[in-house]
Amino acid sequence: MRNRYRAWGEARLTDDSELILCNLSFRRERFLAFGGLDERLYPNEENELLDRMLHAGEGLVHDPHLAVFRSQRPTWRLLCRQFLNYGRGRAEQTVISRRLRPVSLLPALFMAYVLLVPFFPVSPLWLPLACYGLLLLAVSAGEAGRARSLGMFVRLPFIYAIIHLAYGAGLWWGALGALPGRRPKPGGEVTLRQVKGLTGPPAAPAAAK
Known part of the structure; x- marks a missing residue:
């Protein structure tokens, strides 16, 4: 699960243990085909959808080179x-x-x-x-x-x-x-910064709640 918070390895097939909603994308047609997120859940709404997709035979990919940095x-x-x-x-x-x-x-x-x-x-x-x-x-x-x-x-x-x-x-x-x-x-509060590459300097912060 710590791979949600670090860049390790190469792009690979995975399950929801390595994926997290703040840094996640779907193909629109597959997202809609599965009915999207279950609104009864918060949090873990993305985990439930990913689990459904995985058990239906969909492929889930974790790419460590696509990263979002966020404050804790x-x-x-x-x-x-x-x-x-x-x-x-x-x-x-x-x-x-x-x-x-x-x-x-x-x-x-x-x-x-x-x-x-x-x-x-x-x-x-x-x-x-x-x-x-x-x-x-x-x-x-x-x-x-x-x-x-x-x-x-x-x-x-x-x-x-x-x-x-x-x-x-x-x-x-x-x-x-x-x-x-x-x-x-x-x-x-969560502070968002746009970063060029995994080790580049952050741009000016934009606050978001």
Whole structure:
């Protein structure tokens, strides 16, 4: 899934795990033939359509050389809400499509595990959580070392944990039946910049919400 956010490899056939709506195009006739996006979904509306197309025999292509750069959520609260919504969207997509990806269960099970562990103060159940914490620190240290940023090392473990736990909580929320009228509206500003090539300097920013 991280290939949504990095340029790696060559153009290849893929599924929705490498594709994301902010950097996605369709042939108009195929988009219309499949009925477009399911308006019951937000987010994951593109994932549901791509999944339908893939199971109907359509080819999905990921080309790393076609890239859109976008800003990320600027606050902890908005980051948490973003991945809470991502998890909810994945659960609702699963309910609509009736196709379950086992890997999608992992964040939900991890969230349940984290909530269960405090009820067993002295227990081997803490060992996986300790290993998870050490893994977060190791990955954060590697990324911070490449960026030469101590501040990144301090923040990254919390960012990773928020992503995993919020996504897991969103899966439970969606699976237990979130009502469309009670869904939070998308929030946060996104800064768009036109970039010449993958490494060229950005042009003047244009703000969009």
